[in-house]
Every structure is written in structure tokens, then in C-alpha cells.
Amino acid sequence: MAEGQKAVVDQGVCTGCGICVDVCPHGALELVDGLAKLTKPELCDGSGECVEACPVQAISLK
Ligand code: SF4
Numbered sequence: 001m002a003e004g005q006k007a008v009v010d011q012g013v014c015t016g017c018g019i020c021v022d023v024c025p026h027g028a029l030e031l032v033d034g035l036a037k038l039t040k041p042e043l044c045d046g047s048g049e050c051v052e053a054c055p056v057q058a059i060s061l062k
Pocket residue numbers: 009013014015016017018019020021035036053054055056057058059
């Protein structure tokens with residue numbers, strides 16, 4: 001995990017499966033209009049569980 005990084009969802013790639021929402025240990029991601037969004041960026045610590053879990057590699061840490 002890199003200090004200060006946060007999950008960034010590429011909404012053009014996201015399919016809205018919701019896996020990242022379920023896997024995030026901090027509750028930082030939600031589905032908004034059917035696509036994943038980092039709605040609570042203050043809770044994201046860049047640990048990257050969502051990056052690993054996303055089946056279409058729509059999430060990166062930046
Ligand atoms: S796991 Fe990937 S495809 Fe599924 S909702 Fe999250 S970002 Fe979208």
C-alpha cells in the first residue's frame with residue numbers, strides 16, 4: 001500500500017457488479033447510478049482490496 005493513495009474508479013470500464021463495494025473494509029465505495037464511486041474518500045486508506053477484487057480492472061490507486 002502506498003501512502004496517501006486512493007481508489008480511482010474508471011467508470012467507463014466499471015460494470016457495476018458491486019464486488020468492490022462489498023470488499024472494501026472501510027465502506028468508502030458505493031454504487032451510484034449503477035457504477036462504483038468513491039463516495040467517502042476520507043475513509044479510503046489505499047489498501048487496495050478493491051483493486052485486487054475488481055474483475056475488470058476498473059480501479060487503480062492514484
Ligand atoms: S468491482 Fe470493478 S466492475 Fe465491479 S463495481 Fe467495483 S469497479 Fe465496478
